[in-house]
Amino acid sequence: xxxxxxxxxxxxxxxxxxxxxxxxxxxxxxxxxxxxxxxxxxxxxxxxxxxxxxxxxxxxxxxxxxxxxxxxxxxxxxxxxxxxxxxxxxxxxxxxxxxxxxxxxxxxxxxxxxxxxxxxxxxxxxxxxxxxx
Amino acid sequence: xxxxxxxxxxxxxxxxxxxxxxxxxxxxxxxxxxxxxxxxxxxxxxxxxxxxxxxxxxxxxxxxxxxxxxxxxxxxxxxxxxxxxxxxxxxxxxxxxxxxxxxxxxxxxxxxxxxxxxxxxxxxxxxxxxxx
Numbered sequence: 001x002x003x004x005x006x007x008x009x010x011x012x013x014x015x016x017x018x019x020x021x022x023x024x025x026x027x028x029x030x031x032x033x034x035x036x037x038x039x040x041x042x043x044x045x046x047x048x049x050x051x052x053x054x055x056x057x058x059x060x061x062x063x064x065x066x067x068x069x070x071x072x073x074x075x076x077x078x079x080x081x082x083x084x085x086x087x088x089x090x091x092x093x094x095x096x097x098x099x100x101x102x103x104x105x106x107x108x109x110x111x112x113x114x115x116x117x118x119x120x121x122x123x124x125x126x127x128x129x130x131x132x133x
Numbered sequence: 134x135x136x137x138x139x140x141x142x143x144x145x146x147x148x149x150x151x152x153x154x155x156x157x158x159x160x161x162x163x164x165x166x167x168x169x170x171x172x173x174x175x176x177x178x179x180x181x182x183x184x185x186x187x188x189x190x191x192x193x194x195x196x197x198x199x200x201x202x203x204x205x206x207x208x209x210x211x212x213x214x215x216x217x218x219x220x221x222x223x224x225x226x227x228x229x230x231x232x233x234x235x236x237x238x239x240x241x242x243x244x245x246x247x248x249x250x251x252x253x254x255x256x257x258x259x260x261x262x263x264x265x
């Protein structure tokens with residue numbers, strides 16, 4: 001076969017040309033600060049296994065400005081990812097009860113309530129209730 | 134007469150391994166949305182933001198929480214699955230940005246996810262086993 005099908009040129013900067021493409025790339029980019037988050041946890045897991053002195057050193061490391069900056073970025077990125085991800089659920093898996101479909105806003109809100117619940121549960125596990133009495 | 138290998142029809146189509154990577158990506162996506170904000174907010178940024186005290190993140194409590202059998206869920210949900218989630222997006226991102234594509238990029242991406250996940254599980258297991 002010696003056909004030469006026309007292949008339109010596709011520069012690496014294609015995603016800069018439309019707001020929707022830029023939004024897509026921004027969402028893809030949320031995993032870069034996420035990798036720093038996982039690295040922080042890996043370091044923490046290692047420090048926790050090494051003993052108390054090592055753990056205190058880790059807590060001090062967490063308070064360095066550049067670490068705070070990158071972890072804040074990871075937090076914002078995870079919330080942005082959550083915002084895009086939660087909107088998908090009612091579209092991919094609409095919940096029907098009889099002839100009624102659960103409204104999308106309710107499903108999205110329920111997922112945000114889940115995020116809040118996990119935060120409160122972890123705060124409780126870390127003795128938040130005792131510490132603030 | 135043609136002996137070109139590409140012209141011989143394939144009798145059985147090659148099964149794609151994408152469902153495996155996509156499932157891990159998707160499960161990781163749920164974890165990143167549900168677990169990562171809480172851990173980032175309270176553990177990694179808790180002290181600088183003033184949400185928890187250093188006393189609340191003391192060694193004994195964290196050791197008891199993390200190396201508890203349920204801590205394995207945290208290792209899986211906050212480290213292993215997010216790693217596969219991240220490396221899936223990076224794999225496709227490298228292709229989108231025309232930086233790399235093909236077998237090597239795929240092996241490097243998912244390979245590093247496997248390697249770092251194993252490291253996390255190994256770190257968790259060695260201490261959990263030792264402390265009984």
